[in-house]
Each structure stands twice: as structure tokens, then as C-alpha cells.
Amino acid sequence: MKYITLFICMLLLWLLLTFNLHSANIIIGIVASLVVMMLFGNKFFKDWQKFYNPLRYLWxxxxxxxxxxxxxxxxxxxxxxxxxxxxxxxxxxxxxxxxxxxxxxxxxxxxxxxxxxxxxxxxxxxxxxxxxxxxxxxxxxxxxxxxxxxxxxxxxxxxxx
Amino acid sequence: MNSFSIALLIIGVTFDLFGCIGLIRLPDIYNRLQSATKCVTLGTCSILLSLFIHYGFTPVGIKALIAIPLLFFAATVGAHALSRGSYIYGIKMTDKTIRDDYKKEFKK
Incomplete structure (x- = not known):
């Protein structure tokens, strides 16, 4: 689950950074996010549950x-x-x-x-x-x-x- | 909208200039870092924001918007690393300094 949270964050950043929705672009983004997930997944925050609490975003x-x-x-x-x-x-x-x-x-x-x-x-x-x-x-x-x-x-x- | 983005651009360049003046005038590295992080970061963020307002939600504008948080973290972490590194290397603080708690911790 920790790894999937990192993957979602990276994919969102990639889509914002490139800012187009062609299928080729999305595939490259998924591959790049997977590589980042493999390399740095265990260095991500230990308490990933906090990412799914909307109240925290308001604060x-x-x-x-x-x-x-x-x-x-x-x-x-x-x-x-x-x-x-x-x-x-x-x-x-x-x-x-x-x-x-x-x-x-x-x-x-x-x-x-x-x-x-x-x-x-x-x-x-x-x-x-x-x-x-x-x-x-x-x-x-x-x-x-x-x-x-x-x-x-x-x-x-x-x-x- | 165009005049608003130009106003932000002028504010940004002015604060960058203040930061550079501070870099020359202030006495030691720690004080210089203060002006280098604060004024220059706000100035550059202001320039990027004016770029975003000028281009709107296009690839260029969104990239300018994403650059703002990246710049924030780069500036703060860079300032921290530089000040800590120069303290450990042994660069002295200016004569006007009135208190130094870090010295005791550092000798242990």
C-alpha cells in the first residue's frame, strides 16, 4: 500500500508536469513511476494512511x-x-x-x-x-x-x- | 490581467534586487544567507506567478506553477545545508553576534 501511494503521487506529478493526455504520454508516465516506486518505495513515509484523510488537506x-x-x-x-x-x-x-x-x-x-x-x-x-x-x-x-x-x-x- | 502580471513581474525583480544588495551589505555568511533565501525566493516566486497569470492553464503556465514549491524546498534545504556546513568548517560569526547556543552542543 505504501508503494501504491508513492506510485499515485508520482503519476499525478508527471501528468501535471507534461500536461497532455495522449496514451503514449500516460504509458511513459506509468513506466517512470514504476521505476521510481521500485527504487525509493521503502524510503517513503511510514504512515501513509494520512494521505487518505481529506481533513488533513483542509488544514x-x-x-x-x-x-x-x-x-x-x-x-x-x-x-x-x-x-x-x-x-x-x-x-x-x-x-x-x-x-x-x-x-x-x-x-x-x-x-x-x-x-x-x-x-x-x-x-x-x-x-x-x-x-x-x-x-x-x-x-x-x-x-x-x-x-x-x-x-x-x-x-x-x-x-x- | 496583463497589467497585473506585469506588476507581479516588477515586484519580483525588485525583491531579487534587494536580495542581491543584502548579499553585499550584510557582514557574515549566516546573515547573507538570510537575505539570499528570503528575498530571492519571494522575488523568483513572484516572477513565476506572473508567468502563470500571463499564460493561464497551458503547459508553460502549469510548469511555472509547479516550479514554485520545488524552488521553496530547494532554497530552504540549501540554506540549511550551507549554514550547517560552514559552521562545522569553522567560519566565525560576526562581532555583532550576541548569543551562540550551538557552540556548546557542537563541542560534545
């Missing part, structure tokens, strides 16, 4: 809208810091605790943190993220954990866990 769309808004804010923030003559930066690497458990949720959290205001994930060790912050506004662990990871964790829990 995914909510998350996407929230994420795009945060991303736009991030860009104006960084553009302001780059363009202002004084360059108001106060960089540092902080240790942030995350409560998510599955690997895919952690990956998405780290990627979201990289795209939001002034933060880059440098490393993930067990349950701690190491985040480079361009402007460290507070050094209290509770405050910065909430500021960096808190807003995404609630939504990501609903999508991936």
Missing part, C-alpha cells in the same frame, strides 16, 4: 494561507534591514525546543522557520532546533520559542500528526 490549505502571509511579512522585514543605512541587526543562534514528533512534521517546521522573519534553521538535534536569528529581540527561552515555533506548531500538528 493544509489553512496552513498554506497562513504561511504565505508570514512569508510576505518576512520579506518586508529583511528588505528593511538590508536597505536601512544603519543596518539594525543583532544576530545569534538560539536553541528552540519543538514538541512535534514525526520526522515529516519536523522537516516542515524547519522549512517554515527558514522562510519566516529573520530566522534560519542551522541544525536539528533530537527535539531541539538551532535557529539563527538576525535580530534577537529577547533572550528568554519561553518568549522566543513561542515567537519562532509556536505559531506553526499548532497548525502542523493538525496537518501531519
Amino acid at each position: 493544509g490549505i489553512v496552513y498554506l494561507i497562513f504561511f504565505i502571509w508570514e512569508c510576505l511579512k518576512a520579506n518586508f522585514d529583511v528588505a528593511y534591514r538590508v536597505l536601512s543605512p544603519k543596518m539594525p541587526i543583532k544576530p545569534g543562534i538560539l536553541k528552540v525546543k519543538c514538541t512535534l514528533k514525526s520526522d515529516i512534521a519536523k522537516t516542515f517546521l524547519a522549512n517554515s522557520i527558514t522562510m519566516t522573519p529573520g530566522t534560519i534553521t542551522v541544525d536539528v538535534i533530537d527535539n531541539h532546533l538551532f535557529v539563527h536569528w538576525i535580530y534577537v529581540s529577547s533572550q528568554d527561552p519561553n518568549v522566543y520559542t513561542k515567537k519562532i515555533a509556536g505559531r506553526f506548531e499548532k497548525l502542523l500538528k493538525k496537518v501531519f500528526e
